[in-house]
Amino acid sequence: MTVRTATLLGPTAEVPTPSAAVVELLAVLRRHLHMDTAWLGRIEGDLLVIQAISGDGDRFHLTQGSTVRRRRGLYPGVLSGRLPTLIPDTLADPRTADSPTVRELDIRSYVAAPVVTDDGTIYGLLGCLGRRPHRELRERDAQFMLMLAEILRDSVSDLHRMWQAHSQVWLDVSRLIDQGGPTLAFQPVFDLERARIVGVEALSRFPDPCRSTEQWFVAADAVGLTVELELAAVRRALGALPRIPAHIGLAVNASATTLSAGLVEMITGTDADRLLVEITEHQRIADVPEVTRDLDRLRRLGVRFAADDVGAGYSGLEQLVLLRPEIIKMDCSLTQGIDTDPARRAVATGLVHVAEEIGGGGVIAEGIETAGELLTTRDAGIRYGQGFLLGSPTPVLRDACVAADE
Incomplete structure (x- = not known):
């Protein structure tokens, strides 16, 4: 599995510690949808960087700081609208059945929604993953995800500012070391x-x-x-x-x-x-x-x-x-x-x-x-x-x- 996911997963990134409110919201989301993992990710160039995670992230090779490459991930499709917010059975849906992400990470169901900052720019993605099909998921569950993504607006704006500050510090210290x-x-x-x-x-x-x-x-x-x-x-x-x-x-x-x-x-x-x-x-x-x-x-x-x-x-x-x-x-x-x-x-x-x-x-x-x-x-x-x-x-x-x- 490690060899096969090497092209899907990118390098581990340094991330600021998320607030307790964000962590608790992810736990609420995971329990509400009866999914295995809930996560918040930030878009950074060609990578999706996992900022916070709740549940069994190891099952999908995801931890805080993990990155997913754009060219092989599901998330570009969700952000562009090509993929819906909710797919109860990824192998039964022709839009995701042949996805490398689905096959390599064994994602059998997902719910995901874009998250924007308070100035309206895309911050990243809020998502849930399941190890089995969740055919009981309905459109109202997608609406629940969209509602939580909107609630996260202020929190991700703070995370974005923290990330910018951390990035500048990292660059300053790295340059000095070099x-x-x-x-x-x-x-x-x-x-x-x-x-x-x-x-x-x-x-x-x-x-x-x-x-x-x-x-x-x-x-x-x-x-x-x-x-x-x-x-x-x-x-x-x-x-x-x-x-x-x-x-x-x-x-x-x-x-x-x-x-x-x-x-x-x-x-x-x-x-x-x-x-x-x-x-x-x-x-x-x-x-x-x-x-x-x-x-x-x-x-x-x-x-x-x-x-x-x-x-x-x-x-x-x-x-x-x-x-x-x-x-x-x-x-x-x-x-x-x-x-x-x-x-x-x-x-x-x-x-x-x-x-x-x-x-x-x-x-x-x-x-x-x-x-x-x-x-x-x-x-x-x-x-x-x-x-x-x-x-x-x-x-x-x-x-x-x-x-x-x-």
Whole structure:
């Protein structure tokens, strides 16, 4: 079946998540008509892209994101009016008996109607499929389908706008990845006791000033390109490693998923014992089971790990237990104001003890911006610091590496 449907079904597409109202409407439609599958599809060039589905879609090789090619699908006939809204028995009807779609997907009955946006343009198709003939279907069932298609007008207009926005994000991120990924700025990390630089963190910088770095990664995540974008940034950072003095390490950022999506292979063969991989706490390590294996593989190469942004959210303690990082990076929300807030000082002191117990490498205080914050973090036992007071991010690698030594 897979071979025979290859010419009928197109590539899987990225689609925005449909609203709960659309999903519920499809379920109502399927139950009302006693059909096996109900779906909403968008016309995209020569493809019908399945946006939402209810019921046994696998029976017809359809899932959210599946595509059907125009030249072999039933849907062009429905859109043009050549085929009716309802056919109770596709093999008994001469208009569909010889259709490749009917034969290859074993569609024995269907009900389908065009869906238009609020400006009157064709959005796509609302449909139901059956695995057996439904000779009990009547014209009023076709009218019911047309009524629901009209109800969907506002919802598909929202989906259309979402799709346009997602498409633009996908194009922006894809273009950036193809160009080698984001540019980099390097910010020095200091040994606060010795007042000298021990590392630089490679920070991603993006071309659109209206979208922050965090917004770029959130947008990439929405269209499924986070891993590729992170790998592109790490690849560019690794290219700078030979230009960094041998006594200075390099920190790069990666999510838990990226660890198991090519990072091991990318780092193999580099000066891995100079690398610190910062794992953000915004994605739970427990949600990516293979990460533990790849953490071990990278550690055997000499890579060290940092738990990033600790204190910025609520999953930090769990991350620390699972990751057991060599370094804990205390989020700037805890650093800023630490000199006037006993609670922040208490948390900082606690993190120093945790770091000593689980990794032995120490804590980096992020976001040091005043002399008071610097003095207090050092008095709390925090060994390393990073922030605008000590050194701003700079695209010139030499400036970042020399800043502390002067």
